[in-house]
Amino acid sequence: MTTARNGERQPHLPVLYQTIIHALQPASPGKYVDATVGAGGHAWGILQASSPDGKLLGLDLDPQALALAGERLAEYGPRAVLVRASYTTLTDQLDKLGWKSVNGILIDLGVSSMQLDTAERGFSFLREGPLDMRFDPGQSRSAADLVNTLPESDLADIIFRYGEETASRRIARAIIASRPINTTSELAEVISGAVGGKRGKVHPATRTFQALRMAVNEELQTLEVFLPQAVASLAPGGRLAVIAFHSLEDRLVKQYFKKESSDCICPPEQLVCTCNHHAHIKLVSRHAIMADNEEVKRNSRSRSAKLRIVEKLELA
Numbered sequence: 001m002t003t004a005r006n007g008e009r010q011p012h013l014p015v016l017y018q019t020i021i022h023a024l025q026p027a028s029p030g031k032y033v034d035a036t037v038g039a040g041g042h043a044w045g046i047l048q049a050s051s052p053d054g055k056l057l058g059l060d061l062d063p064q065a066l067a068l069a070g071e072r073l074a075e076y077g078p079r080a081v082l083v084r085a086s087y088t089t090l091t092d093q094l095d096k097l098g099w100k101s102v103n104g105i106l107i108d109l110g111v112s113s114m115q116l117d118t119a120e121r122g123f124s125f126l127r128e129g130p131l132d133m134r135f136d137p138g139q140s141r142s143a144a145d146l147v148n149t150l151p152e153s154d155l156a157d158i159i160f161r162y163g164e165e166t167a168s169r170r171i172a173r174a175i176i177a178s179r180p181i182n183t184t185s186e187l188a189e190v191i192s193g194a195v196g197g198k199r200g201k202v203h204p205a206t207r208t209f210q211a212l213r214m215a216v217n218e219e220l221q222t223l224e225v226f227l228p229q230a231v232a233s234l235a236p237g238g239r240l241a242v243i244a245f246h247s248l249e250d251r252l253v254k255q256y257f258k259k260e261s262s263d264c265i266c267p268p269e270q271l272v273c274t275c276n277h278h279a280h281i282k283l284v285s286r287h288a289i290m291a292d293n294e295e296v297k298r299n300s301r302s303r304s305a306k307l308r309i310v311e312k313l314e315l316a
């Protein structure tokens with residue numbers, strides 16, 4: 001549990017809360033999507049700002065998160081629709097509800113505080129638990145499966161790419177030598193042994209745990225599937241807000257937004273346009289928005305958050 005600015009105890013403090021509400025401009029009777037509803041912090045604000053008739057579809061893969069969101073949003077009754085599904089199925093979920101388009105979409109990526117704090121979910125090297133890391137507990141492949149079955153070179157690639165860990169090869173070698181590894185603390189110990197003690201304030205296992213989580217849940221791949229669906233689902237003037245916590249995620253979002261906000265995507269050296277591409281969106285902010293010092297002090301998780309916002313064009 002964490003404490004919000006108003007003193008309220010919450011399982012997860014929503015990052016950049018006011019900025020998100022301001023960016024999405026929720027209004028009655030608009031339709032909104034929170035693609036990663038989590039404990040429902042942002043969703044609560046969207047529903048409040050779109051009172052009395054705004055509706056929100058909240059998606060999450062994690063049944064525990066959905067249960068918390070259900071409690072948090074209960075006061076809004078049928079205005080909140082919560083569905084256990086991946087945001088990669090956004091178009092299908094909107095079709096099921098008969099929502100042709102929506103006025104705002106939020107996706108707040110990464111892991112929630114309650115997932116990190118629940119030892120049995122295996123997300124944190126600070127808590128002894130099974131090596132799990134699945135957002136969807138029904139998914140077959142867990143972190144233990146990756147750690148105990150992948151070839152050394154594949155493990156090293158994952159740790160290097162998603163963790164930006166320079167000692168990836170050493171860590172992968174140590175993992176192979178210590179298999180089977182079944183718990184978070186066993187893995188953290190193997191990593192510490194491979195790279196030596198603490199690196200400043202950062203625990204040596206931080207990057208590898210992040211990399212494994214991203215691989216288990218295919219986080220970059222699912223984001224890539226989601227973005228075009230989100231843009232296509234927006235009504236003219238509707239806004240999409242993406243909060244990323246990893247440089248690769250943010251780069252993917254930035255590049256996608258750049259392409260979709262350009263009327264031409266021909267190579268720069270080409271003098272005559274042949275691509276026939278048209279902009280569908282415009283950038284609401286040219287640069288990523290970050291939490292201010294006060295928020296970072298209150299909520300350390302906000303330190304690496306990068307928010308990008310786009311708006312659907314009228315004629316897109």
Ligand SMILES: C[S@@+](CC[C@H](N)C(=O)[O-])C[C@H]1O[C@@H](n2cnc3c(N)ncnc32)[C@H](O)[C@@H]1O
Binds near residue numbers: 035060061088
């Ligand atoms: C950072 S939390 C969101 C917190 C939320 N904004 C709040 O205010 O409480 C991210 C959530 O995304 C969920 N998630 C991860 N991958 C998902 C996916 N592919 N589809 C739907 N939800 C997903 C996680 O289970 C987690 O609850």
